[in-house]
Amino acid sequence: MWENLSLKEVTECAKDPYPSIRRWKEQTKKAVIGSTIADVPEEVIYAFGFLPVALLGTSKPLKKAPSLLPDNACSLARSNLELALSYEGDLFDGFVLPQVCDTTQHLSDIWRINFPGRYVECFLAPRQVDRPSAKYWVKEETERMINSLHTRFGKTVSDDDLRKSFALHNENKELLKDIYEVKRKYPASITNKEFFSLIKLSMQVDKAEFNETLKKVKDGLVKTEVEGYIDVILAGITCDPPEIFDLLDEIKLNVVADTLVTGSRYLQGTIGNGMSPIDALTERHFKRGFYSPIHDNVYKGFNELKALCDKYKPRAVVYIHIEFCESEEYDLPDLKSMMRKEGIPMHVLSTEFQTLSLSHVRTRLQAFFESLTGGSL
Amino acid sequence: MSEKLSSKALSKKITDEYMDEAFRAHELGKLVGYTTAISPVELFVAHDIVPIYPENHAVANLTAKKGAEICSITENLGYTSHLCAYARTDLGYRESGKTITKGIPEPDIFLACNAQCFTLTKWFQVLARRGDLPVFVFDTPEYVMDKTARQEIVKYCVLQLKEVIAWLEQITKKKFNYDRLQEVLYYSAKSSILYKKFLDMAQYKPSPISIFDALIGMAIAVYRRGTPECVEYYQTLCDEIEEKVAKGIGVVQNEKYRLYWENLPVWFKFSDHAKLLASYGAVILTSLYVHAWSLDFDLTKDPLETLAQNYVDRFSNSTIEDRAAMAMDLFKRYDMNGMIMFMNRSCKAVSFAVPTLKDILVKKTGIPALVFESDMGDQRFYSETQIRTRIEAYFETLDQLHRKTA
Numbered sequence: 001m002w003e004n005l006s007l008k009e010v011t012e013c014a015k016d017p018y019p020s021i022r023r024w025k026e027q028t029k030k031a032v033i034g035s036t037i038a039d040v041p042e043e044v045i046y047a048f049g050f051l052p053v054a055l056l057g058t059s060k061p062l063k064k065a066p067s068l069l070p071d072n073a074c075s076l077a078r079s080n081l082e083l084a085l086s087y088e089g090d091l092f093d094g095f096v097l098p099q100v101c102d103t104t105q106h107l108s109d110i111w112r113i114n115f116p117g118r119y120v121e122c123f124l125a126p127r128q129v130d131r132p133s134a135k136y137w138v139k140e141e142t143e144r145m146i147n148s149l150h151t152r153f154g155k156t157v158s159d160d161d162l163r164k165s166f167a168l169h170n171e172n173k174e175l176l177k178d179i180y181e182v183k184r185k186y187p188a189s190i191t192n193k194e195f196f197s198l199i200k201l202s203m204q205v206d207k208a209e210f211n212e213t214l215k216k217v218k219d220g221l222v223k224t225e226v227e228g229y230i231d232v233i234l235a236g237i238t239c240d241p242p243e244i245f246d247l248l249d250e251i252k253l254n255v256v257a258d259t260l261v262t263g264s265r266y267l268q269g270t271i272g273n274g275m276s277p278i279d280a281l282t283e284r285h286f287k288r289g290f291y292s293p294i295h296d297n298v299y300k301g302f303n304e305l306k307a308l309c310d311k312y313k314p315r316a317v318v319y320i321h322i323e324f325c326e327s328e329e330y331d332l333p334d335l336k337s338m339m340r341k342e343g344i345p346m347h348v349l350s351t352e353f354q355t356l357s358l359s360h361v362r363t364r365l366q367a368f369f370e371s372l373t374g375g376s377l
Numbered sequence: 378m379s380e381k382l383s384s385k386a387l388s389k390k391i392t393d394e395y396m397d398e399a400f401r402a403h404e405l406g407k408l409v410g411y412t413t414a415i416s417p418v419e420l421f422v423a424h425d426i427v428p429i430y431p432e433n434h435a436v437a438n439l440t441a442k443k444g445a446e447i448c449s450i451t452e453n454l455g456y457t458s459h460l461c462a463y464a465r466t467d468l469g470y471r472e473s474g475k476t477i478t479k480g481i482p483e484p485d486i487f488l489a490c491n492a493q494c495f496t497l498t499k500w501f502q503v504l505a506r507r508g509d510l511p512v513f514v515f516d517t518p519e520y521v522m523d524k525t526a527r528q529e530i531v532k533y534c535v536l537q538l539k540e541v542i543a544w545l546e547q548i549t550k551k552k553f554n555y556d557r558l559q560e561v562l563y564y565s566a567k568s569s570i571l572y573k574k575f576l577d578m579a580q581y582k583p584s585p586i587s588i589f590d591a592l593i594g595m596a597i598a599v600y601r602r603g604t605p606e607c608v609e610y611y612q613t614l615c616d617e618i619e620e621k622v623a624k625g626i627g628v629v630q631n632e633k634y635r636l637y638w639e640n641l642p643v644w645f646k647f648s649d650h651a652k653l654l655a656s657y658g659a660v661i662l663t664s665l666y667v668h669a670w671s672l673d674f675d676l677t678k679d680p681l682e683t684l685a686q687n688y689v690d691r692f693s694n695s696t697i698e699d700r701a702a703m704a705m706d707l708f709k710r711y712d713m714n715g716m717i718m719f720m721n722r723s724c725k726a727v728s729f730a731v732p733t734l735k736d737i738l739v740k741k742t743g744i745p746a747l748v749f750e751s752d753m754g755d756q757r758f759y760s761e762t763q764i765r766t767r768i769e770a771y772f773e774t775l776d777q778l779h780r781k782t783a
Contacts, residue, residue: 068732070720070750072459102495105519106729109697113733124518124530127491127498133536137518140529297502297512326460326725330499333455334506 001027002205003212007194010213014197015242017204018088021053024206031093031153036080036107037203037238037261038098039125039290041142041281043271045096046207047157047165048149053092054203056262057353058083059241068110075323076238077103079353085114094119094152096145100127100290101327121148129286138285142278162277170270172207175214177267179221184312187254188226190217193245195255200242200262230369233308234258235301235346236320236328240353244320247362251369253318257308259301260320265289298331302338309344315372316345318365323352345372384594384614391597391606395427399482402427408485408549411504413497414599415669415691416490416515417538417684419565422603423558424545426486430600431504432497434481435463438470439644439754441477448755450475462723462754464500471507484510486548488541492517492694494726513544517689522696534685558680561603566674571611572598573671578618579662580711583627585618588638588661589651590628598670633658634775635712637704639734640719640727641666641753653765657772662711665692665703666727697730701737708742715775716742720750722758745778747771 001024005013013020025032031050035042042052057079065082084092095115097108099122112120124141126134150156176199183190198217202210232253239245239260248255258264268288271280289304305317317339321328332348339346347368349361382390402409410426412418414433421428438447444462450469452458458465470476487501489512498514505512515537518530542553575594579586586594594614601607636654638661643650654661669691675683692700707713718735721728735746749767752758 070722070725070728070731072722073725073729099519102726103729106697106726108519109730110733113697113737122519122521124521126518127495127516128514128537131537131540133533133540134516136536137516137533140533144526144529298506324459326496327499329457329460330464330496330503334503336455 001209002201003209004216005210005213007190007217010201010217011194011197011242013205014200015059017053017201018091021051021205022091024051025091032091033119034084034092034095035123036077036097036104038100038104038123039285040096040098040123041145041285042203043162043165043169043281044142044146044157045149046169047161048153048155050093050149050153051206052096053205055080055083056200056203056238057240058087059354060087062354068114069107072324074103074325075351075353075355076240076325077107081107081110084111089115092118094121096121096123096149098123098125100125103326119152121145121152125285125290129290135282135286139278139282142281159277162281166271166277166280168207168211172202172211172214173267173270175211175218176202179214179218180264180267182218182221182223183254184231184256186221186223186225187229187252188224189221191245191249192253192255193242193249196239196245196260196263197242199266203262203266228252229254230316230373231256231312231314233305233312233314233317234260234263234320235305235317236260237322237325238262239320240322240351241356241358243358244349244351244361247358247365248318250362251366253365253369256312256314259289259304259308261289298334298338301331302335305335305339306342306344309342316347316369319346319348321348321350323350382613384610384617387606387610387613388594388597391601391610394606395601396479396481399427399429400479402482409482410486410488411484411501412488413490413493413501415493415688415693416488417541417688418488419558419561419603419680419684420538420541420545421488423561424542424549424551424553426545426549427482428600429481429484431467431481431500432463433596433600434470434476434478435466435754436644437478438466438476439463440647442645442756443475443477444645444752444754445756447473447475458755458757459722461494461496461500462752464496464503466754467500468503471504483508486510487512488515489513490515490517490688492688492691494693494724496726511544511548513541515541515688517694520690520695520699522699530689531682531685534689535679535681538681538685555680559676562674562676562680562683564605564608565603565672566676568598568602568604568607568611569670569672569674571608571615573668575611575615575618576663576667576671577710578615578622581622582635582712583625583629583632584635584660584662584711585621585626585628586662587628587651588642588663588667589647591663591667592642592647595667595670602670602672628660629655629658631658632660633779634660634715634772636661637708637711637713637716637738638664638666638719639704639716639731640664640721641724643719643721643751643759644754645756646759653768659715659772661717662713663707665700665707668703668707669693693726697733697737700730701734701741704734704738705741708738714744715771716744716746717771718746718748720748722750722752723754745771745774 045052447469448465451465
């Protein structure tokens with residue numbers, strides 16, 4: 001179903017993947033397990049023979065979530081809750097929900113209470129990551145998640161199952177990295193929207209099938225030098241609605257690097273060999289960027305961005321801030337000031353699921369880049 | 378023989394001495410450790426570090442109606458208006474020096490326990506950046522309902538407490554004294570029992586205390602836990618309230634409605650709310666918030682284990698179902714017949730649970746709830762007429778129900 005998609009079909013499917021997931025479920029009779037984006041080890045869910053699906057909000061209207069979460073709750077949290085309660089809840093056989101911040105902690109309770117009888121497990125990610133106890137905890141939680149899936153679904157998972165799943169997921173990330181590398185050098189080969197749709201869909205569909213599409217996309221990229229693109233870095237958690245990528249494409253901004261969870265932070269998640277699968281998963285946890293800036297002192301985010309800027313020499317950084325994400329909001333004033341001191345232009349775009357005015361974003365982006373290029377965009 | 382001080386005078390004396398020690402900490406060879414209201418402060422006390430709670434300082438300013446003014450200063454620095462009012466008040470104070478108190482001493486180290494919320498972690502990180510100071514995040518995963526998972530959570534927290542101790546030893550170059558910790562825990566345990574006894578006096582009819590008394594009486598439990606003066610204070614307070622009970626003195630005359638309050642208080646409406654409710658014969662008895670310091674240390678256990686257990690299972694770190702069970706216990710024990718559910722823009726950590734909690738409590742008790750949205754400290758988010766109208770309408774509803782069942 002997802003093994004032979006054109007780039008056009010990828011962007012369409014990424015916008016609303018659920019009809020295809022429904023068809024896949026009907027055909028395969030396999031279980032579908034949803035998870036809000038963060039640090040849940042999706043490889044474990046896949047090793048059980050289930051489809052792990054990252055929930056990335058909905059563009060459909062909010063109907064039920066506003067009565068369950070205050071209006072200053074993270075807009076992704078509200079959107080995901082709406083997605084599950086009003087639109088796609090029946091598709092899922094269960095959910096494994098990560099807890100990484102105040103919002104996700106309460107969301108998992110609300111989810112469990114609103115889906116009585118359904119499998120709803122939480123993954124208690126450590127909110128400190130620099131000490132030995134954090135490693136102990138990730139291992140404990142990974143084992144608890146495996147036991148929980150086993151108890152609920154009556155299936156077992158072997159080390160071999162896990163290793164096969166790791167290999168498939170690693171392959172997916174390597175393919176995406178390869179495509180990213182081509183995109184950096186040859187921006188006309190693939191649009192921002194197409195590329196980030198490839199990542200988004202990778203987080204939602206069966207990789208055994210989708211990797212075939214990625215291979216074909218990779219082989220089909222036309223490596224032609226085209227002038228007129230401006231290199232930029234995207235920072236933040238997610239970039240939504242996807243039409244923002246259209247705006248970037250429209251003014252010929254080429255995303256050469258990013259710190260998005262629905263971007264490079266996902267690609268950092270390859271799993272090493274040479275140790276037990278659980279140990280390998282534990283090691284991986286600390287080698288990728290985390291979902292929430294809750295863990296990190298702002299220096300880490302700054303150093304990461306600075307390193308990317310040093311490496312890729314972009315014209316500017318565009319920080320995509322999800323409205324009401326507190327963790328970002330505590331960091332942003334200092335981050336902006338640090339970037340300013342470095343002489344790196346940074347534009348903060350506040351985005352909101354469902355209610356964002358795109359014309360407003362277009363105007364701001366255009367004005368920012370016109371000012372950078374002396375009105376020659 | 379000196380005359381025994383009243384609880385009010387004793388509270389002032391303890392607070393003055395505490396702040397004096399805090400401001401002279403370096404002179405006394407001690408460090409100032411900023412920490413969160415819910416955190417294993419016993420480790421600080423045992424290691425001779427003076428604990429300071431920027432939240433308490435913020436509360437003093439918010440109660441004095443300085444919220445909007447000081448928060449605006451922070452917003453001018455680029456922080457959004459929907460961040461915690463405690464944090465905004467603190468950051469504004471540091472920028473401008475504005476405060477109605479003498480301020481608080483500058484920190485040397487930070488211990489952030491996220492059983493309360495993650496906001497404090499980020500807020501402390503902002504403060505730590507100003508002086509490149511060390512921050513320790515004591516991570517308390519949600520105390521989920523699965524018993525085996527709970528055991529693992531406590532183990533994880535014990536491991537971290539050992540890391541806190543190693544961190545303190547490294548910073549102070551001083552060996553941690555476990556015997557001293559045991560002594561500190563003894564005082565914490567004793568004062569917590571008395572604090573709970575004080576809160577539980579709201580069970581009497583008429584109730585000799587309201588939540589406003591509980592909120593005032595809570596301060597010493599927050600910042601002087603682990604000391605003999607904390608024990609003395611709560612003993613004095615309990616004795617005073619017992620006297621009121623013996624004389625049948627209630628907070629309001631003709632007590633009619635005994636209310637539960639969900640969330641933190643609206644600090645700047647403290648006395649207004651008390652007066653308004655009293656005019657309806659209503660008294661707010663309690664909340665989970667004031668019970669957060671009803672700690673229950675088991676002195677027969679390993680001190681780190683009982684510390685971990687206590688700080689991980691606070692209401693703010695429990696599941697909504699557990700939180701509802703805790704509230705239901707209070708409803709039954711205090712025989713409450715009304716509830717006010719405050720959706721606090723400043724405290725997402727507590728407020729996210731409110732709609733679901735309200736549904737559960739209304740279903741279990743059959744009592745209607747008053748829900749209103751505002752902010753605990755920033756007056757710009759408080760709509761006087763709207764909230765007053767809601768309160769009036771709520772009591773009309775309760776009166777109707779009362780008449781039907783009478």
